[in-house]
Amino acid sequence: MANPLRQLEQLANPARFMSWSRPLMIAIAVLAAGLLSVGLYQAFFVAPEDYQQGQTVRIMFVHVPSAWLAMMGYGLVALSSFGLLVFRHPLADVSAKAAVPIGLAFTFLALVTGSLWGKPMWGTYWVWDARLTSVLVLFFMYLGLMALRSSMDDELLASKLTAVLAIVGVVILPFIKISVEGLSIPWLGIELPSWNTLHQPSSVMRSDGPKIHPSILWPLLICALGFTLMFFAMHLKAMRNEILRRRLNAMMQVQVQRARREDATNEAQA
């Protein structure tokens, strides 16, 4: 009877990871492509126009999943960083490093689609609305992670330091979010005003049930799931690339050492 925890550890071995991640990645990618083609078709051709927002409501089908993945991406980076610092697992670092650019891309996408939506709605591409601002801060925090990692030659040190930064970031992020967006918990009597708000409050996740009409909600959920799967497919691909790159580096170093040793013996013989 194999210990399930032991089996999980086996899966996380980099060599085994390379063998099982490929089929999984392809499966997820295919599923994502299927869901996205259904979801986006529904979003652009089937879902009705909004009676106030008109056609621009369709931007939401890309915007909302991007904003959600921007946050999830940072969570994944922090979780992987935790795995690196606490369990010292090499795969955790690969995961953290691979997730940052993807998260950054979705954060960027959320900002761009948000501002495209803002042009017809608010009459300008950028307003200093609370949620836009907090996503912008998130964008800068992703940039900081990438800049810190690329600023050091020592890869091992760079991954540890970036992991600390990611964890500090995830501790500070709630404070940033609350200070910018405000907070309201009626049953605790907590009511903090937002820094400045024009944005619609999040209306998909509500404890009293979603407030969106089903004709729009379904395509939105399908798109969100599709984009999430796409995120993970890209993440797996990026992890595989990173592992291959590290192997290549190691192989090159071995080659160099061997060449040096041969040189040394040749010289000794001469």
Place this chain on the structure above:
Amino acid sequence: MELLRRELAAAVRDGGSVGTVLGFYAIAVAMMPIAIGPDLKLLGRIAPGVLWISMLLAALLSLGRLFERDVEDGTLDLFAMSAVPLEVITVVKSLAHWLTTCLPLVLLTPVLGLFLNVDFAAVPMIIVTMLVGTVAVSFLGAIAAALTLRSKRGGVLVALLVLPMYVPTLIYGISTVSLLMLTPGSFVSPLLLLSAISLVSLVIGPIASAAVLRFQMQ
């Protein structure tokens, strides 16, 4: 305590560095009317924000040097081997940064406020919020200073890493001042939040920067 005395003495004998930071603060504030125009009414309205931002940038400039000297001359290795935990060392170093950099900056603020036609009624509150808020500046800043010790582009990177973390401090600092101006008496809750953030950074800062320093010395 001994260490704190040493840090303060080093800062005083180093002389120039505090002066340079104060000079940067003054010129950053002075550039603002030059860029925006000498409209005293407008300047008076944006004065608290301009003072806060310039103060943050000036404090950032000095952060890069926080651990640099100790790494160069090997003092940090001695600290790491001593019986005192590295966390305590980072607390003392951050405190010394606050005393030698943030405190002079805050004290200079009323004078620079004159340049910006700041409302005199707001000046005490600006000073109080800065005194409370800069604790977060020093203690969170220490993390970034430790992180960038071996980086090729230290100074600019410190700013990119740490400025997003200063957002809550900046927001509550400014909103305390502006609430005081709008409706006297209602400024208590942002001031408490500002203090809460400083207290949190008092905990996170030393732990994280000590962890970073340990990695840096391996």
